[in-house]
Amino acid sequence: MLFDTTLRKELSRTFGATLVVILTIVLTIMLIRTIGQAAGGVIGPQDVVLLLGYTSLGHLPTMLALSLFVAIVVTLGRIYRDSEMAIWSASGVSLSRFVKPVLRTCWPVLVVVGALVLFVWPWGNRNSTDLRDRYQQRSDLSRVTPGVFQTSRDGSRVFFVERETEQSPNARNVFVLTHDGEKESVISARSGRLETHDDGRWLVLESGQRNETDLTTGNRTLSRFETYRVLADERSVQRAGEQPPRATRTVDLMNNPTLKNQAELAWRFGLLLGAGNLLLLGIGLAATNPRRASNWNLLFALLGFIVYYNLINLSQAWIASGRLSLGASLLALHGSMFGVGLALLWWRDHGTTLRWRSARRAAA
Structure with missing residues (x-):
């Protein structure tokens, strides 16, 4: 009980602080870009705040997933550096034991990510497109x-x-x-x-x-x-059927399984599945040597996050071009990442024991 409560409180605090930092950086970048679009005549100056809100909602799932990932790596990395993990290991708590309290802390965020990706993302894109179109379709x-x-x-x-x-x-x-x-x-x-x-x-x-x-x-x-x-x-009126895939509802994409619609579905489902896989990867990548002063595990974790999400975008392009199917892409990418996360946890739990046994046999 003490183990779960302590870990969940520290993970929640770290997640909140990380989310505030990431939101501040991303919102500042998006605000500068939106003001530049208004100055260039792409959108109306009166729509800057509204368009910034729609754009922020569209990028919020990625920011939430990244904040969770960083919070897990930082929290567990701190436990390793302060030698708390040695105490938990001596008490019979393995690294895989951390999966349950992490999931209990992060599942509400995963539900929010799923709702944002499946419902809010197309709604925000549709409203952003309407704002730009209304401004561009005004008379000279x-x-x-x-x-x-x-x-x-x-x-x-x-x-x-x-x-x-x-x-x-x-x-x-x-x-x-x-x-x-x-x-x-x-x-x-x-x-x-x-x-x-x-x-x-x-x-x-x-x-x-x-x-x-x-x-x-x-x-x-x-x-x-x-x-x-x-x-x-x-006068140019855009019909509802001419909406781009990113502005189309998830149900409509599933009812009309064209290549572009399947590519958009792969991207939406990929963000949700990727956020879940990052929990396992974060637990495995958080392990560090307490004798090292550097924090290379966080750097490698961020590099893995970038590679993973670039693979999601690459799979979307492959599905749109007809090279992969939707099911094969989801299974190959996210299934393999889930397997990598489980293998990493197993290696962190049993790798030291196997190395010790090998050294003992060599000495004998």
Whole structure:
């Protein structure tokens, strides 16, 4: 009882501290990247915090798994360095005895990781995609700042408007320069407004003139108009069936087993199975020599974590290309890692005894 309680309390404290550090580092990096996307016009400045929340939820399973892994290695490594493991071993407690209290401490985190990967991950990706699409699908005129020349997304048009009032959607003194490679036109109007139809959003200009120049022949045409309509933005509606696999629900992926959908399922199930395998690997990799001042076991553990998760991404690419099936990939990668974790625990428990017996036979 004392053994379980002491280990679980120390493991919980280490996990909390590790998670705070990892969250701080990752959130800072993602915040800088999100602000850069807002500055580059990929997302709206008002959506920075919301998109940061969706992105953080998407990366939270990996951060939780890494925090658990590091907490196990650090906690058990401290027990080895302080020679507490020698006391537990003398009391008949082997390293495999640590599996039960570790699982009792970590199973709620594994449940959270599973819920985040299977349900929250596609929901967050879907909302992030909608935020980007809504911002990119806005009309060019709606992004114009009154009194400032503004270039369209494709660089083919330049707008200049003045608002009638701050609350009015209409504009006055409208200037539009259009360049399509063959013709260049300059449109100026006294007033303009936006109208939305099924085929897109149109800029309706009133009381102006249009000066068009043919760049191949050099001919110029000047025309005056009372009303003139310019396409400001084509309407593009993304259907639900066109959602990318990462934004599709897990149930829908299973009902439509294409190669890309199976690759996404392998990645989601791989994160959950990988988090469980890391518990066994962390217990086996935590063993260290108390006479050594360095902490190489933590370095090797982090290296193993990076390799393992890169293999998960590699298996996803192989499934998408048709080289592996979903079941074969999960069994080969995660089954082998589970076997490595069990073999490592067995070697930590019986390796010393086998070496001592071999040395005794050699001496005899």
